[in-house]
Amino acid sequence: MIESIVAVKLVVRVPCAIIEHDGKVLAGQRSAALSFPLQWEFPGGKQEENETDEETLVREIREELDVDIEIIQKLPVTTKDQGWREIILVPFVCKLRTFEMALSEHEQIMWLDPQDLLSLNWTVGDLDIIKSYYTYLAGK
Numbered sequence: 001m002i003e004s005i006v007a008v009k010l011v012v013r014v015p016c017a018i019i020e021h022d023g024k025v026l027a028g029q030r031s032a033a034l035s036f037p038l039q040w041e042f043p044g045g046k047q048e049e050n051e052t053d054e055e056t057l058v059r060e061i062r063e064e065l066d067v068d069i070e071i072i073q074k075l076p077v078t079t080k081d082q083g084w085r086e087i088i089l090v091p092f093v094c095k096l097r098t099f100e101m102a103l104s105e106h107e108q109i110m111w112l113d114p115q116d117l118l119s120l121n122w123t124v125g126d127l128d129i130i131k132s133y134y135t136y137l138a139g140k
């Protein structure tokens with residue numbers, strides 16, 4: 001008899017936004033009530049069926065921050081294994097098209113100088129994103 005174990009893993013695609021404004025970058029602190037409570041992330045969220053990465057991102061940023069963004073540049077995708085699921089983070093450098101923010105999910109936001117980003121306690125996948133962002137800035 002041939003026995004086999006088939007591991008099924010959920011794969012979640014999460015576009016997220018590195019929003020630049022006046023030389024600063026926006027970081028969002030996750031709510032105390034969510035997974036990875038009070039850790040910092042680039043706003044964004046899970047892709048829904050039939051959405052492009054860009055459509056997901058524009059929708060999520062409207063939902064979470066009530067602003068419109070313009071997407072400037074896609075950065076390299078990074079993958080995080082959370083055991084029972086794999087998170088595919090798809091980062092985009094963006095700028096604001098509207099400026100009045102209203103938070104609906106985050107505990108708080110902060111605008112940081114790019115060189116200060118690593119002072120926060122980021123969710124695990126975001127350190128790769130910050131590294132890619134520094135490479136992007138160095139090549140500008």
Ligand SMILES: Nc1nc2c([nH]c(=O)n2[C@@H]2O[C@H](COP(=O)(O)OP(=O)(O)OP(=O)(O)O)[C@@H](O)[C@H]2O)c(=O)[nH]1
Nearest residue numbers: 014016034035036041042043044045046087123125126
């Ligand atoms: N938006 C966003 N999510 C991130 C980042 N880094 C990272 O690991 N994630 C993970 O990707 C998932 C995005 O889910 P979400 O923002 O749509 O919703 P959620 O917290 O309710 O999800 P969850 O409860 O399933 O973890 C979360 O598990 C989050 O921890 C990031 O920079 N931005």
